Amino acid sequence: MHRTIDYRGFEIYVELTPAAEDTFNVSFQIKGGTNLEVLGARGGRIALRNGPFTERWAYLVAEIAGQAAIDLLLGPVD
Template sequence: MQRMITYRGFEIHVELTPAAEETFDVTFLIKGGTNLEVLGARGGRVRLRNGPFTERWAYLVAEIAGQAAIDVLLGPVE
């Protein structure tokens, strides 16, 4: 299952992979902007730890992690 969230001009692409009954491993990929090689392995997907998660938690955790990564790159919101 996939979902795309926009945040501060970037796209956070979330992908869930079934792990067990009703739980998922989750990865995210950030697209947009310039010089994103600093995120993940050359801009690749980032796998989230401490899973698997339920579907709702998987999307929430990935969205927050993606937003935090973008905030680190761009600095605080003015």
């Protein structure tokens, strides 16, 4: 299962893989934007820890983690 979230000129790609009945492992990847050199070789897929999660929690946790990573790279929103 996949979802794409637009945030501050970037796209956060979220991928869920089944772990057990009604639970998922989740990973995300940041792509796009005008500051691709900021991501460099580290723009790969990141697996989130402390799972598996329910579907709803998996998407929420990945979205928040992706947004936090972008905020860290670009600084606060003015």
